[in-house]
Every structure is written in structure tokens, then in C-alpha cells.
Amino acid sequence: MFSDRSYCGELTASDSGRDVSVSGWVDRKRDLGGIIFLEIRDVSGVIQAVFDSSVSAVNAETADSVRSEYVIQVKGRVRKRSDDTINPNITTGDIEIVADSINILNRSMVPPFSIDSRDNINEEVRLKYRFLDLRRDDMKEAMIMRHKAMQVTRNFLSARRFIEIETPILNKSTPEGARDFLVPSRLNRGEFYALPQSPQLFKQILMVSGFDRYFQIVKCFRDEDLRNDRQPEFTQIDMELSFITPGMIMETIEELIKVIVKEITGKEIDYSFPVITYDEAMSKYGKDAPDTRFGLEIRECSDIFANSTFNVFSSALSTGGVVRGFAVEDGGKLSRKMTDDYSEYVKKFGAKGFPMVKFNDGKFEGGISKFITDDEKSMVIERFGLKNPAVVFFSVDKEKIVNATLAGMRLKVAGDLDMIDNDKLNFLWATDFPLLEYHEEDKRYYAVHHPFTAPLPDQAGMLDNLTPENAVKMKAQAYDIVLNGVEIGGGSIRIADPELQSKIFKTIGMSDEEAKMKFSFLLDALQYGAPPHGGLALGLDRIMMLLLKRNSIREVIAFPKTQKGQCLMSDAPSPVVDDQLSELSIRVVKK
């Protein structure tokens, strides 16, 4: 019955004269009385079928009875349309099917929203009726493009001797990094699996096993709060390689990325990705994943205002804070209201305010200009290279807050002034991340990336006389890949030396016993001939979101969760019956 099915969107003028059969959904009905047009939609597109009541009253009557989203099968002959009836808006607009028969395969309730992508539908409704939402062109495109990205990735990596190997979803919980999703074990009561935050340990084991190039397109799980680019389950293109340098990995990834970009957008990336160190990224952009599509680079100003009498500056500087800022040649577009709003807006970054001065004709005016001495003014002019009318924004606080504020405000101001070119794809590598981070609260070090990351080769010795002060100087062989200010992947060279590995564990306050309990299998493996190795993982969802210019990761995921982690379609998560709980020896404590 369906073996001779043609795809609606794939019929062309060259099929005219052919008898075809199409099956799909009623996209639109135009009933003119004696003649009825149905647009039939399937995954490939739409095509118009014509029913003439003077040819077949029965068929016309059936066509008249169908409604939106009914599933029908239409057989008929493809015909070129006459010139005056061609519809240039659809790809099959130069042809139509002259129907011989119509068969209603299934009815549909009136859909809660139009399948037409022109309408902006409330996301809540879309998520509840995701099966209908996925019929819309935008979602269909996202799913097909996502498939293509995965396909070229598999082809690319397979051609380079990577082997795709699956790793366990039911895993051992390791409470480092993100919060784990736990899965109770029925066979081992009171014990739990964890869903993998990433296949990190297993892919390293695979290197020891001799699969010198591994990859996997794999779901990862992190029980943390959601954002527009963060879902509790997400997909990584995960890779690990043996006998490798960071440069070799970066080269391979760059090539892969270019293939994906070409496949999805048709664009050639004709530059090699700039490499920027972590320190440079932080000082110029205030974050490790900078958006370089616009300027507004940050400049250090603490030295300029070292002797400032302006209380806001002097008190912050005397208590270990910093003064930094950026200048924007705004062409007078920044209104008083906007800058006023900014000083409120920065509070979400923990800043107390957002001091500014206007620069015009070589002079400062407005804002805090009266607190700035002439000497300071000339230094500011030089530091920011001021020539044209501009506004200089400052942030004054502890370094962390200053960075967050300026990073956030760069983006805000650039957005408000329409300075961001949406067609740009600015990739870059961030390297030389700090290996460790000292937390004052609990007086211990934490691994910035993860504890298996190797330090720079010549820095391993620093572990022996580490202090909270010099710890920041110790860099990791870690690298992040960034697109338009969004981290889309990251990786590192791993520690292959069991001695160095246990030294790192000790440094982050993990005893031998504790390390053994958590990672014994990795530590064991390292002692049986571990090759030097390293790898990287790319966030597929984020890459798709950016390349398809969607404003949320949910737009490229078939069945995403809401910000509270719920699936509005299936209603997960949900309570379970007591029998299930008792089988697992679990009791729910009511809060």
C-alpha cells in the first residue's frame, strides 16, 4: 500500500506525467466549492493536490471532509502548473498532483496551535505538545541538521581511525565536580549508580587498553540548575587520543568543526582559530570564554587611580580591589537613562555600581569626571586610545566581581548598541588554564578542570612547594574551544604517571585511601602501561544552537526539560508507587 510512496517535497517538474502516491498530513485546505486544494506535508516538505468535483464528486467530497493534520494518502498524476498558477513560495510550487484517489488514514483533533512556523507560540504549550511542535519547520530543520552534524562527525572521525565505543550509563558516583543523578540498585540495596557526567574515566581506560583513538556521541548528565544553554542531559562529541600533543588535538578538532560548520551553514571558516591564554582572556574580556565579535576590550586602571582621592576608587584599591574598565565609542547613542539603568543592572554581578565618564573633544564630562584629576584623565585617554566621542565605564571591586561585571556589561552594551554581527562565527581556543584553585572558605585546593588534568610539563615540580599564592601560576595542559563567547568544548592532556596522579589527589586534599575508593580502577590501569593521552569533548547541543542561531539549547533538542527539570509532555519526574520504593529499600522523607 505504501511501497510506491513518494516524498512530497522531493517531487519536481521532471516527475510530471508520473503516477505517484504521497502520504502525509493535511497542512492546509483551500475549498473553492467545485475545486479543492489540499497541501500535503511529510518530512520532506509539502505538495498541492487538486480535487475537481466535476471529475470525481466522491473524491471531492472526501477532500472536503478532511481537517488540519488529518493523515491522508493521495494518489494521482504529477502535473506542471500553468504559468499563472505557479506558487514561488514553496519548492514544489511549479507542480501539483491531480488526485485520482484520497484515503483518510487517520483523523486528528483540532491542534492546539498552528503548525505554521510563522506563529510564535508560547514555549510551555509547545513543550506540552512537542509531537506537534516537532512537525513545525524550525524544529524539523533543527532535528535534521543535528542528524547531519552527527553524521559528518562520525564519518570524519571514523576516517581518521577513531573508534566509537560505548561506555556505561550506570556508573560509579564520584562526588567531584557537578552533582550526580543517582540510580538505586535493586540487587545491591542501599547502593547507587550514578549517571555519567561524562565518560571521562572510561575513555582514559580505553587508552590504556590500546584503542588509541576513541570517540562517542554520548549523553551526559549533570544535576545542576538549568540555563538557556544548559540541560540536565546533554550530548557530547567525546574524544580521547593516545600519543598526542595539545596541538595535534586542536588541529583535529579545528578541522572537524570546519566540516560541521560547512555542513550546517554552508559557510567556509577560512581562518585558523586564534589561541588566547586564560590570563589574557580574563584581563581583556573578564571571562575565559570571550566573545570577540565586537571590541570593548577591558583595560587595567588600578595603576592610574593608585593615588585617587575618589573614595569609591581609593577604598576599593586599599582593600585589595582593582579598577578596570572599557570604553565605547557610542556615537551619542547611550542615553542618560541607559547608563542609569546600567548601574542598577550590574548589581546582579555583585557590583555596587557602574561609574562612567563621557569623553568628548578631549574633555571628560558627566558621571565621575569631577573626581578624576587631569593626570589621571590623560592616562585614561592614553590607556583606552580615546579619540572620538566615547563613554568609559569602570568597575571597582574585588577582581572576581570586576571581571564578572565587565564581562557581562561588555555584552549588554554591545547588544544595546547593536554592535554584534550575528553572522560572525568567532571561534577561538583558550589555553593555559590554572590547574588548581584555592578556596579560602574550606582552605583547600580544587582542580579547575578535573583532577586528571596534567600540569604544564615543566611545572609538575611546583606541587612540592605549593602555596595558595603561587598556585595560580601553575597552569594545566587544558584547552577550551569557544564560539561567540560560549564554551562549546574543552579538554586536556591527562596524567599518565600514577605518581603524579596521586600527588595531585593529595594536593586537592584526597587521601590515598579516598582516591583508591573513588578511582581505584583508573589508578590501577595507569600502572599497567598507560600511554600519554589526552582528549576533548564538544557540546553538540550548544554547537547546534549557535550554528542554527537559536536562542536556546531547547530548540535543538527533541524533548527538552523546563527550567525546573520537568518534561511537560511526559510529566517526568513523577512519584512512584510504594512497591517500587520498597523493592529498592527507599523511603521518601516528606519535607
Next chain:
RNA sequence: GGGGUUGUAGCUCAGUUGGUUAGAGUACCUGCCUGUCACGCAGGGUGCCGCGAGUUCGAGUCUCGUCAACCCCGCCA
């Protein structure tokens, strides 16, 4: 845990200073229509104004609480 935005017809949204019967477009239903293509024309039904309190003679509108979706901080590579 915290800050913000939004919530009115199936959908998208308007609703003035608190004022009597809550509106538009679209969808839906009925009829007419033989070249439409977001077909057209005529007619019709459509509301827990998110939910709960409060203020008031009177609340879609004001106040408080609450729920949900989204954005952000914290959290998270």
C-alpha cells in the same frame, strides 16, 4: 536559595484613572464559491482574566501570597 519578566478565548495579543455587558486577529463550526496558495464572502459558538486571599459600593486593573514558563545570580565545564 535569590533577583527579574510574563500569565486575559484553542493560539497570538489589546484592555485607558478601579466602573457596570471583557475585545481584536486567527483558529473552530455552518453555508456559498471551479485555479486557490496565509483563498475569498456571509453567519455562528467560544472566557475559572493562572490560582487563593485582601482592600473597595465595585477588581482583568490595586495589595499580599501562591503556582507555572522564561531570563539571570549562586551552582555547573
